[in-house]
Amino acid sequence: MLICNWKMYGDLQLVGLYKKNIPYSQNLIVCPMATLCSELKDTFKVGGQNCHQEKEGAFTGEISPLSLKEVGCEYVLLGHSERRKYFGETNELVIKKAVTAKECGLTPIICVGSNSEDIVQIKQDLIQQLPQDSSFIIAYEPTWAIGTNKIPSLDHIDQIMQWLANQGFSQKVYGGSVNSENAQDIHQLCQGLLIGRASLDIHSVLTIGKSLEIWN
Ligand code: PEP
Numbered sequence: 001m002l003i004c005n006w007k008m009y010g011d012l013q014l015v016g017l018y019k020k021n022i023p024y025s026q027n028l029i030v031c032p033m034a035t036l037c038s039e040l041k042d043t044f045k046v047g048g049q050n051c052h053q054e055k056e057g058a059f060t061g062e063i064s065p066l067s068l069k070e071v072g073c074e075y076v077l078l079g080h081s082e083r084r085k086y087f088g089e090t091n092e093l094v095i096k097k098a099v100t101a102k103e104c105g106l107t108p109i110i111c112v113g114s115n116s117e118d119i120v121q122i123k124q125d126l127i128q129q130l131p132q133d134s135s136f137i138i139a140y141e142p143t144w145a146i147g148t149n150k151i152p153s154l155d156h157i158d159q160i161m162q163w164l165a166n167q168g169f170s171q172k173v174y175g176g177s178v179n180s181e182n183a184q185d186i187h188q189l190c191q192g193l194l195i196g197r198a199s200l201d202i203h204s205v206l207t208i209g210k211s212l213e214i215w216n
Helices: 012-021 034-040 066-070 081-086 091-103 119-131 155-164 185-186 202-211
Strands: 001-004 028-031 043-047 074-076 107-112 138-139 172-177 191-196
Touching: 001 074, 001 172, 001 202, 012 202, 028 074, 034 043, 043 185, 066 091, 074 091, 091 107, 091 119, 107 119, 119 155, 155 172, 155 185, 172 202, 185 191, 185 202, 191 202
Parallel strands: 001 028, 001 191, 028 043, 043 074, 074 107, 107 138, 138 172, 172 191
Antiparallel strands: none
């Protein structure tokens, strides 16, 4: 599984480049800004980057999970560290969003992470963020690895992925400074990768996708 988080980048030109250059794969999920989801949904599996914890209401400026579903999204990223940091999203709120999103027919991808590099501390941090429902996809993203070109050792990733498996989560994804060089090795340790900056570059998406064999 390769999840492309465009963040607040990307436009109709990037939509066109994706459509022209990247073949469909059921293992490729594109998460653009909500305004672009309907443009991509006929060509790729699409996910939102966030949604509200309620299905509808007087919440000006928010995005309903029902609406994401209606415009063709199958997935939604929730609790990305940028949402937690800049928008004050708490563990409780993220879980509530995930439950509502699932009720609306979306598959939530819950992003969890820690500032720490210490495995014991990381587990303590993650346990606060994990949902009860182990059917959710969990994206483990060390906050210090997002957007920095720093990645944990493979042993670190392996330990956390195995620990997540022991907590009952079978769908685990790694995110944080994945690129065409490190993607294959990291992917051996989990079920998928979440890419941010690399998802804005068609060549990187193609190279990473090939190394994950998403078109085989
Ligand atoms: C992300 O936004 O979740 C992410 C992993 O970003 P990057 O790949 O740029 O580190």
